[in-house]
Amino acid sequence: MTTGAQLRVGLAGLGTVGVGVCKLLAKNAQALEKRCGKKLVITAVSARNRYKERGVDLSGVTWYKDPLALATAEEVDVVVEVMGGSGDPAKALVEAALRAKKPVVTANKALLAEHGRALAQLEEETKTALCAEAAVAGGIPILKTLREGLAANTIFELHGILNGTCNYILTEMLETGRDFAEVLQEAQTLGYAEADPSFDIDGVDAAHKLTLLSAMAFGVEVSMRDTFVEGIRKINAVDIAYATELGYRIKLLGIAKRHEDGRIEQRVHPCMVPKHAPIAKVDGVFNGVVIQGDFVDKIVMEGRGAGAGPTASAVVADLVDIARANTSPLFGQPASLLGPLRSLPLGQRSGTFYVRLMVVDRPGVIAEVSAILRDEQVSLEALLQRGRAPGEAVPVVFTTHDTNEAAMQRALQSISRLNSVIEPPQMLRIESF
Amino acid sequence: MTTGAQLRVGLAGLGTVGVGVCKLLAKNAQALEKRCGKKLVITAVSARNRYKERGVDLSGVTWYKDPLALATAEEVDVVVEVMGGSGDPAKALVEAALRAKKPVVTANKALLAEHGRALAQLEEETKTALCAEAAVAGGIPILKTLREGLAANTIFELHGILNGTCNYILTEMLETGRDFAEVLQEAQTLGYAEADPSFDIDGVDAAHKLTLLSAMAFGVEVSMRDTFVEGIRKINAVDIAYATELGYRIKLLGIAKRHEDGRIEQRVHPCMVPKHAPIAKVDGVFNGVVIQGDFVDKIVMEGRGAGAGPTASAVVADLVDIARANTSPLFGQPASLLGPLRSLPLGQRSGTFYVRLMVVDRPGVIAEVSAILRDEQVSLEALLQRGRAPGEAVPVVFTTHDTNEAAMQRALQSISRLNSVIEPPQMLRIESF
Numbered sequence: 001m002t003t004g005a006q007l008r009v010g011l012a013g014l015g016t017v018g019v020g021v022c023k024l025l026a027k028n029a030q031a032l033e034k035r036c037g038k039k040l041v042i043t044a045v046s047a048r049n050r051y052k053e054r055g056v057d058l059s060g061v062t063w064y065k066d067p068l069a070l071a072t073a074e075e076v077d078v079v080v081e082v083m084g085g086s087g088d089p090a091k092a093l094v095e096a097a098l099r100a101k102k103p104v105v106t107a108n109k110a111l112l113a114e115h116g117r118a119l120a121q122l123e124e125e126t127k128t129a130l131c132a133e134a135a136v137a138g139g140i141p142i143l144k145t146l147r148e149g150l151a152a153n154t155i156f157e158l159h160g161i162l163n164g165t166c167n168y169i170l171t172e173m174l175e176t177g178r179d180f181a182e183v184l185q186e187a188q189t190l191g192y193a194e195a196d197p198s199f200d201i202d203g204v205d206a207a208h209k210l211t212l213l214s215a216m217a218f219g220v221e222v223s224m225r226d227t228f229v230e231g232i233r234k235i236n237a238v239d240i241a242y243a244t245e246l247g248y249r250i251k252l253l254g255i256a257k258r259h260e261d262g263r264i265e266q267r268v269h270p271c272m273v274p275k276h277a278p279i280a281k282v283d284g285v286f287n288g289v290v291i292q293g294d295f296v297d298k299i300v301m302e303g304r305g306a307g308a309g310p311t312a313s314a315v316v317a318d319l320v321d322i323a324r325a326n327t328s329p330l331f332g333q334p335a336s337l338l339g340p341l342r343s344l345p346l347g348q349r350s351g352t353f354y355v356r357l358m359v360v361d362r363p364g365v366i367a368e369v370s371a372i373l374r375d376e377q378v379s380l381e382a383l384l385q386r387g388r389a390p391g392e393a394v395p396v397v398f399t400t401h402d403t404n405e406a407a408m409q410r411a412l413q414s415i416s417r418l419n420s421v422i423e424p425p426q427m428l429r430i431e432s433f
Numbered sequence: 434m435t436t437g438a439q440l441r442v443g444l445a446g447l448g449t450v451g452v453g454v455c456k457l458l459a460k461n462a463q464a465l466e467k468r469c470g471k472k473l474v475i476t477a478v479s480a481r482n483r484y485k486e487r488g489v490d491l492s493g494v495t496w497y498k499d500p501l502a503l504a505t506a507e508e509v510d511v512v513v514e515v516m517g518g519s520g521d522p523a524k525a526l527v528e529a530a531l532r533a534k535k536p537v538v539t540a541n542k543a544l545l546a547e548h549g550r551a552l553a554q555l556e557e558e559t560k561t562a563l564c565a566e567a568a569v570a571g572g573i574p575i576l577k578t579l580r581e582g583l584a585a586n587t588i589f590e591l592h593g594i595l596n597g598t599c600n601y602i603l604t605e606m607l608e609t610g611r612d613f614a615e616v617l618q619e620a621q622t623l624g625y626a627e628a629d630p631s632f633d634i635d636g637v638d639a640a641h642k643l644t645l646l647s648a649m650a651f652g653v654e655v656s657m658r659d660t661f662v663e664g665i666r667k668i669n670a671v672d673i674a675y676a677t678e679l680g681y682r683i684k685l686l687g688i689a690k691r692h693e694d695g696r697i698e699q700r701v702h703p704c705m706v707p708k709h710a711p712i713a714k715v716d717g718v719f720n721g722v723v724i725q726g727d728f729v730d731k732i733v734m735e736g737r738g739a740g741a742g743p744t745a746s747a748v749v750a751d752l753v754d755i756a757r758a759n760t761s762p763l764f765g766q767p768a769s770l771l772g773p774l775r776s777l778p779l780g781q782r783s784g785t786f787y788v789r790l791m792v793v794d795r796p797g798v799i800a801e802v803s804a805i806l807r808d809e810q811v812s813l814e815a816l817l818q819r820g821r822a823p824g825e826a827v828p829v830v831f832t833t834h835d836t837n838e839a840a841m842q843r844a845l846q847s848i849s850r851l852n853s854v855i856e857p858p859q860m861l862r863i864e865s866f
Contacts, residue, residue, distance in 0.1 A: 141582025
């Protein structure tokens, strides 16, 4: 160990995560020096409000009003970007730092999902590391696992719970039997959901993370355009109860699969998963990821996907890698070798489905529905109709055998036009891992 | 990517794992070249029997009868040791390769558990990487996770299912209600247990792995001497049934904890764990590890802990790291900085316990037992005695509140001397993660 050697950190952003990084570097300074052979020292910071009390000692640290100035400051060896946002100033900061040959650590999934390929190219051109462990699944070292730990494998599938807010809401709905709106409000009160929750509950955040994982797993470009995204607003207590009855849990999953012809499926939506599947047991604010490779078979990782501590853990792990000169390319291979993403449209996939209809309880309804399904060659696995209430609305639930998704969608459109069907059908994909 | 660049691999050992490495390097050659910027090519092999049919093409590869000659061969850049055994030739091979400045990848936990510190010192002296991902938990990249992914954390506890043979046996015993000997025999027939199974079922293999994890987690020397080891021979169907009744599963765990005074507990033994704990759900031949750190909180990893594919995945991941010049020290910090292991003797720890006695069913037995427990200040949590059979042998089961282990052991000795107690008491530690 070279005594006195330092890695000087410029920290852009002093929100929850930035403050977490400060606390971690202070608390574990001695161990980090042993592990890196260098002291990790914050020498510069940038944030909107200079004088806010944050509970960390920033005396002796240079203050930059303009984060871009921090990116090129002389006393900074490496830049940590924890400001967030897919555009400037975060984007300009990362670019400026790489151009100034200062490695960058970022927690910014939106930035990477939108501009990942261009930034990876800049990483390659400047031969300067861009690290982003904190961008996906918080404290779980999932990027390192994909790019390094499982680097020997051809990955063919991964799926994960990538958004703790949605998983918390779905877990609470299951445990309390309450409806979506009520649980969302409680999550907001507890700080598990934002005041404007749409980014989380509409699946966008999970989709950002999924596209990054998919690019790393399959060596293709990051593409939000090729990702089907649907959130959890439509999930209600009735479907959760049916899922339980049928032996499933409802989870918002990100799923990426490579088919034998090289085409890739990327989708984020609520699914039913068998209650004994590893991913079904990941509850509350936890994240979990399952990766399948040709030699390793199946690897499951679970941990906290957000919060100051876990995110700081991931940010500082990247700093340790940089201090050890131990980094691998952002997407696990040179950006120039990332292939185009040939996408498998949703309509061309097959799968099994859960459908719940609200129908008027009168003779002939099931015959009408069955005829439509038969015409689209949708084969039923099970059909539940319970509780007679002649003339009133009752739920009819069915699950299917393996079915082409386009055929299923056509059948649902026909079904929704029936007079006896009084609500748009509820459809959930069943995933049997 | 430098076209034509190669990393030339010398492979010592052509058993299941060695052949798995050959197959992996052949099947995923193209992807590996993209990821490493180099071709990974086997140029030399060594094994006992040259002409055995192994289903892999070794034409053009130099054959060494003497593995030591392979270690220093000119056409070898990196040596893979998958021969096994804690002594020579494996040890001599690894030493010779490092001295010749050829990085080494080994899957040999016995070697590292016995000689880890000396080998880490040699790694440091020669500035040549010694990598061992395959030595612990097969395909799960647990060493990388501890040393790199969680490098920002002070780790205070880890526990894991580190031996697939034992976990398979315990899972089968639970699912079928059969006894140990019968399930062991079946496991041997299926190839999940060796003809001489003692290394696995007596906990030695798990202890080797635990000491390596503990050294990496806590920055201390590898010490089998300071590891308490007990296997699963004593587990029987009766205790598994009681565990289920009490809400537990019985698992062979490796547990390492650092206490606030810096002392470290290392132990491998069967335990009862709450059935909802993550580790309780790791079944069959799978391995699982749970790590707790100060910032990341809890990380769980699960996957296949043995077998040709998963082990080859780990071996080749190390080769990728070496090709990328991306290695970290074996124990995550320079060997010279590894502290001594100050051990917490088992008798000084406290915990909760499950005890089963076989007693003659006659008045006064419980009073005698209770008096002994009271005298040792062991406080009961629950006591079960069921089914009267006056004059015959019946089980009495109790669980305790938090108790000093030495006191518990003294109490058990006194209890075993009672006339009415007709078998040595069965004691299992309860771990509440």
